[in-house]
Amino acid sequence: MYCTRAVSDAVTWVGGNDRRLSLFENLFPIPRGVTYNSYLILDEKTALIDTVDASISRQFLENIMHTLAGRHLDYLVVNHMEPDHCANIEELLLRFPELKVVGNAKTFTLMRQFYDFDLEGRIITVVENDTLSLGAHTLRFVFTPMVHWPEVMMTYEEHEHILFSADAFGSFGALNGHLFDDEIDFECGWMADTRRYYGNIVGKYGPQVQAALNKLSGVEIRMVCPLHGPVWRSGLDRLLDKYRHWSTYTPEERSVAVFYGSMYGDTENAVNILTSRLAEAGVKNIAVYDVSSTHVSTMIAEVFRCSHLVLAAPTYNNGVYPAMLNLLHDMKALNLQNRTVALMENGSWAPSCARQMRALLEEMKSMEILEPVVTLKSALKDDSLAQLDALRDALIASLMAE
Template structure:
């Protein structure tokens, strides 16, 4: 049976939800699934905007067939060739062989690489600024390379202000019958998954995202239709502001992320002491994470959120503890910058983690490492407790600066 919803009077959501998927891209845990959004415009010409993952192809095709009825499918606009959105293209082509596929030159090359059966005469190549009219609706295309693949474009409906935004403005979580962001508790239940989605999937490409956002400022966006997550029709400015923060690597809020690696509890104890001292000194926006128990995608999300990161690591084989090293490696890969870093190391005979962490931070952009670094020998003693107190003071003092 079909499961569709009206986006506007003549635009329909024909996507599907996958609540059985536990690892997005085989790496990022998702506890509540994900939606694969596709949209069908019913004008003088019928237009499908993107498809869906093969895992939900049956539901997706039933939805398309229900909305089309006995009408043919005239156009299929492909904004993004990643398989979770384009893998069902061949199934659409089999059922609607006369459909014209609209996308970019780079997308055409990727279609061939993925073995999609698009005939040359049925492909309509577009570039930025081109327009297509489907009846009362006229759309224009905006290039969005490396957001987050090189072929990406977004499509803007000049008639009603709808932006088909590809992977931009997406989120983890299945929709569960909802469609619009104002139908769910987005600021409470959803924002963390939207942040985790952006920072881990698109986070590396901040400058490219900012280039797209600058283009977006020149058009009157009344609605955003992403390929994952809910459709935006209210509070669009609020969500755009979140994207500006993430794309410019600007902290959303002044807060301390304390992430620790502890083998036998001593480094964890130092993390608890540091957190306690910060609270005693009047600063309360503090969040603690065990690097071995928290998936790195969540750590990255929180690192993008907060202004300060306290990294506490045991030395392991004269190196940084492996899960902590993985977190630092991901921060570097995703271009995280503009953070204040506190460093605490631990080691029983040859503490090395602190110096190695500082070297890693030096290789990143605009990372300020506080001078009050702490080196534990096996466990916290009176001297190192005082040093942790000094680190807490330094963190709070640095909060007075703008980052």
């Protein structure tokens, strides 16, 4: 049975939810599930904006057939060729013999790499700013390469001022009946999932996101329809503000996120003492994560949020504790920059973890390392407490600085 929602009189959401998938991209935990959004526009001509993942094909096809109500599908616009949005192209070509697929040159290169179906006479290749009239509605194609794949474009509908934004402005999380951002409590789960989606999926491509935002800056946008998560119509300014922060690697808040690794609890104990002393000194909202039990995608999202990071870990086989190393590698891979970092190391005979963490941070841009670096030799002792307090003071002074 179909399950659709009206986006406007002419535009219908024909996507669906997957709450069974545990790992998005076989990497990222999605305990709240995920949506695959697709939008059908009915005018003199009919146009579908992107398709969905194979896991929800049945629901998707029922949605489309119901919404079309016997009409033909004229156009399928492919904004993004990632397979979680492309599983149904062939089926649509078979069901609608007159259907034309709209994409750019790179779209069709990727389509031919992924699939074998015959595109002869079935494609319309567009270039930047080309338009396609559906009647009252006109689609304009805005190229946004590397947000986050090379072929990505956004489709701007000029009559209703709707931006179909591909993966940009997307979020993890299944839609629980709600479709619009004003139907959900955004701070309750959604904000964290939107940040985690951005940081891990799009985060590396800040300059390209900036280029896309600049391209769209003069355009009136009343609604943003992404390929995952809610449709944005009320809180658009808030989302754009977040995207400006994230894409320039500017922290959202002056606050501290502590990431620690610990086998026997000694580094953890020192972290607990440091955070207690920070709290006693009035620092609010300190976030603490065990790198061994927290998924790296959650920690990456927190790095995007916070201005100050504390990295605390044991030395392990003359190297950095592996789970901490994983976080640092991910931070580098995702282009993270512009943070203030405090370091704490442990080691029972030759602690060298801080030196190695510092070297990795120096490979990133604009990472300020606070002094002193705290070195523990096994358990924290009275004589190291002064070091810990000095680090606390340095963190507070830096947090309070403009």
